[in-house]
Amino acid sequence: MKNELQQLVEKYRPLCEQGKLADYIPVLGKQDPRSLGITVMTADGQTISAGMCPTQFTLQSISKVITLILAIMDCGEEEVFSKVGMEPTGDPFNSIYKMEVFAHTRPLNPMINAGAMVVSSLIKGDSIEQKVTRIIALVKQLTGISQVGVMEEVYESELEHAHRNRALVHIIKEMDLIKDVDMTLHTYLRQCAIRVDCEGLAKIGLCLAQDGKNEMGEQIIKPTIARLAKTFMVTCGMYNASGEFAIRVGIPAKSGVSGGILAAVPHKMGIGIVGPALDQKGNSIGGVALLTELAKRWNLSIF
Ligand SMILES: NC(=O)CC[C@H](N)C(=O)O
The missing domain is CATH 3.40.710.10 (DD-peptidase/beta-lactamase superfamily)
Structure with missing residues (x-):
């Protein structure tokens, strides 16, 4: 799994050069556009990270x-x-x-x-x-x-x-x-401007994926609220690219202009991604490509 993730990150890193940093927030314009990283945290307790990414970035x-x-x-x-x-x-x-x-x-x-x-x-x-x-x-x-x-x-x-x-x-x-x-x-x-890292995002994703239970099995969020959050992620989470993302990827996800993506695959895994170079709609260009291929390979679409 680690090798596969590493290969995919390397495959999509060059794509990041076609993206643009969110320089309307000047500090975000100083990030490394070629960085791309991912953490996957599975319901059966595995945490796998790959790529190179800023150790910390903002939630946006x-x-x-x-x-x-x-x-x-x-x-x-x-x-x-x-x-x-x-x-x-x-x-x-x-x-x-x-x-x-x-x-x-x-x-x-x-x-x-x-x-x-x-x-x-x-x-x-x-x-x-x-x-x-x-x-x-x-x-x-x-x-x-x-x-x-x-x-x-x-x-x-x-x-x-x-x-x-x-x-x-x-x-x-x-x-x-x-x-x-x-x-x-x-x-x-x-x-x-709250600071997180990829692993943190993956943990949030896993908690939502497990209907509000964290990796220790503690109920942090009520299942009804977790469901509501995931539904909004599907319908509105990727801005005005949410429709296409639902069709091509099919995972509840939320992005930010820092290049972060939080994704929750129900009952399977939480995923955290960061790649600060953005596409025209403000989503991480490498991150979306990475998630699209991952969803296909691992059959992650909820639809
Ligand atoms: N899409 C985003 O991540 C936007 C967040 C950013 N802080 C803004 O309000 O513009």
């Missing part, structure tokens, strides 16, 4: 899955879904288009930036710090990494250029979906 949009889980734990499904919908948009993650043109009363889903900011505002805590500490606590519990924290450099870098997210947070304020604009924006940007 992958954090949207974690905060959705936490907000539902905190407030319940009913309250969360009174403020954010369940439908894919078919638009880029930071698009303002549908928020405006169709005068929706709430963002279409929790995996786009507007929806994720509404979700972050629902997390219990009286300050940015309290909310983010609770998000980090869940990430620690899920990944088993004790050193989880915010990569301040990435947070600062994004904050300086967060014009579109500032626009979106004001739109959701106007819709009366959040109370505090600054608290919401900063909580969201800090959750995006």
Whole structure:
């Protein structure tokens, strides 16, 4: 298995040169575009890693899955879904288009930036710090990494250029979906800058794959919430490439502009990938290719 993974990483590493770093967050533009790595953690207890990847990277949009889980734990499904919908948009993650043109009363889903900011505002805590500490606590519990924290450099870098997210947070304020604009924006940007590694992502994936039970068999997330998270990953997890990804790969997955991909193969394995060079829709170009071939070889599609 290790050799096979290593060969696949080597096969797709050259493809990374065709991708582009997410330089709209300047610090992310400094990553090595040729790095690509993967960790697979199986339900029967094996952990296999291959490739070369940054030892640590930020969750970015992958954090949207974690905060959705936490907000539902905190407030319940009913309250969360009174403020954010369940439908894919078919638009880029930071698009303002549908928020405006169709005068929706709430963002279409929790995996786009507007929806994720509404979700972050629902997390219990009286300050940015309290909310983010609770998000980090869940990430620690899920990944088993004790050193989880915010990569301040990435947070600062994004904050300086967060014009579109500032626009979106004001739109959701106007819709009366959040109370505090600054608290919401900063909580969201800090959750995006939480540091993880490939193994951590694979662990989160395995926990979701096992209906909320971690590798020790402890129930960390209720099965109903784990199911909900996986369903959103299938319908909206890969931005406006989610349809094609479901057909070609067929695994619940969530990507981030750091090049990370979190994937959960029900009852089989969790997969963590990072490859910072992105395709046009913002997904890791090498990571998606790697996962596509892996899904075929190992027959991983849930469909
Ligand atoms: N797709 C992403 O990973 C986007 C996350 C990023 N922090 C942003 O809001 O733009």
